[in-house]
Amino acid sequence: MAIQTVMVIGAGQMGSGIAQVAAASGLNVLLHDIAEASLHQGIARLTKSLGRSVEKGKLAEEEKTSILGRILPCAHLDQAAQADLVIEAIIESMEHKTTLFKRLDDLCRPHTILATNTSSLPITEIAAVTGRSSQVIGMHFMNPVPVMPLVEIIRGLETSDEVFGHIRDLAERMGKTPVEVNDFPGFVSNRVLMPMINEAIYTVYEGVAAREAVDKVMKLGMNHPMGPLELADFIGLDTCLSIMEILHGGLGDSKYRPCPLLRKYVKAGRLGRKTGRGFYTYDSSL
Ligand SMILES: CC(=O)CC(=O)SCCNC(=O)CCNC(=O)[C@H](O)C(C)(C)COP(=O)(O)OP(=O)(O)OC[C@H]1O[C@@H](n2cnc3c(N)ncnc32)[C@H](O)[C@@H]1OP(=O)(O)O
Ligand SMILES: NC(=O)C1=CN([C@@H]2O[C@H](COP(=O)(O)OP(=O)(O)OC[C@H]3O[C@@H](n4cnc5c(N)ncnc54)[C@H](OP(=O)(O)O)[C@@H]3O)[C@@H](O)[C@H]2O)C=CC1
Numbered sequence: 001m002a003i004q005t006v007m008v009i010g011a012g013q014m015g016s017g018i019a020q021v022a023a024a025s026g027l028n029v030l031l032h033d034i035a036e037a038s039l040h041q042g043i044a045r046l047t048k049s050l051g052r053s054v055e056k057g058k059l060a061e062e063e064k065t066s067i068l069g070r071i072l073p074c075a076h077l078d079q080a081a082q083a084d085l086v087i088e089a090i091i092e093s094m095e096h097k098t099t100l101f102k103r104l105d106d107l108c109r110p111h112t113i114l115a116t117n118t119s120s121l122p123i124t125e126i127a128a129v130t131g132r133s134s135q136v137i138g139m140h141f142m143n144p145v146p147v148m149p150l151v152e153i154i155r156g157l158e159t160s161d162e163v164f165g166h167i168r169d170l171a172e173r174m175g176k177t178p179v180e181v182n183d184f185p186g187f188v189s190n191r192v193l194m195p196m197i198n199e200a201i202y203t204v205y206e207g208v209a210a211r212e213a214v215d216k217v218m219k220l221g222m223n224h225p226m227g228p229l230e231l232a233d234f235i236g237l238d239t240c241l242s243i244m245e246i247l248h249g250g251l252g253d254s255k256y257r258p259c260p261l262l263r264k265y266v267k268a269g270r271l272g273r274k275t276g277r278g279f280y281t282y283d284s285s286l
């Protein structure tokens with residue numbers, strides 16, 4: 001099966017980046033979001049990202065135009081019927097994702113592969129709500145999608161070798177390096193990364209050091225490109241909290257308990273860059 005048309009669902013920071021790299025690799029992209037404003041913001045974000053590449057001389061203006069021409073904003077989910085592959089990038093909630101996958105299973109043609117960009121949720125459980133569990137797979141891009149080379153590919157219990165092969169080849173076509181991992185909470189990336197971020201939040205919560213000092217230690221001492229609190233704001237504090245809750249619930253070990261300060265910020269609507277405020281304050285959410 002040749003994958004020609006991809007629907008990306010959720011036009012947030014991940015979905016807009018996935019739409020951009022998919023269109024840049026020559027695929028036709030249908031971009032859908034539940035909210036029209038989020039869809040417009042997603043298109044604005046990826047247009048800005050492509051514009052930056054043009055300014056830096058890394059992309060010709062005509063290429064930018066043709067990439068944008070391959071991305072069709074879709075107000076209706078029904079257009080998933082045109083897709084060979086759906087990549088879901090909505091909020092990190094099992095309830096929202098399973099509701100969506102049930103609908104997609106009804107709407108999509110029999111050959112269509114359903115992939116999820118989930119950061120931590122079990123692929124097997126998402127697949128189980130569909131009648132096509134052999135065609136459901138995790139395709140976990142990293143943020144910012146146009147820059148980061150990794151795609152974690154996660155097989156559910158029933159994912160077929162054929163579907164795995166298609167997704168691995170597609171990740172390579174998008175210029176990414178696929179790495180296969182098994183279906184456990186947080187996979188590899190967030191099993192390792194998120195407890196580090198959570199522990200950094202605890203050091204602020206317990207008064208070990210100020211947020212700037214924590215970030216400086218990790219940047220200058222460990223050569224991390226961003227400090228853990230800066231990175232948490234970049235990922236989104238709501239997403240970080242969801243991931244910690246999934247690690248805590250799924251692995252049942254108290255070492256994964258989310259820091260109360262993280263919960264407090266999320267409850268206050270301080271979600272990081274996307275809302276203009278998290279551990280730090282930002283001018284623009286784009
Ligand atoms: C939560 C999960 O489930 C999994 C995850 O994704 S965890 C998060 C993983 N990501 C990280 O850890 C990111 C860590 N941070 C970094 O690597 C870097 O800080 C960064 C790449 C984001 C920015 O790098 P920088 O050197 O500070 O900035 P800058 O020089 O402006 O940008 C470097 C390149 O990235 C691009 N870039 C930066 N931010 C971007 C964005 N949001 N979207 C698209 N491109 C972006 C720039 O255009 C630039 O591209 P070129 O090299 O082609 O010119
Ligand atoms: N942030 C990160 O660094 C990474 C995140 N991920 C994963 O990617 C997914 C998306 O994360 P991210 O892009 O950061 O989140 P965002 O909050 O930036 O974007 C999510 C988007 O999905 C929309 N949405 C919510 N529910 C639905 C629905 N039922 N149908 C269609 N659209 C919907 C939201 O609309 P609205 O805002 O209007 O509610 C929003 O525009 C999550 O599963 C996350 O765990 C994976 C790798 C890295």
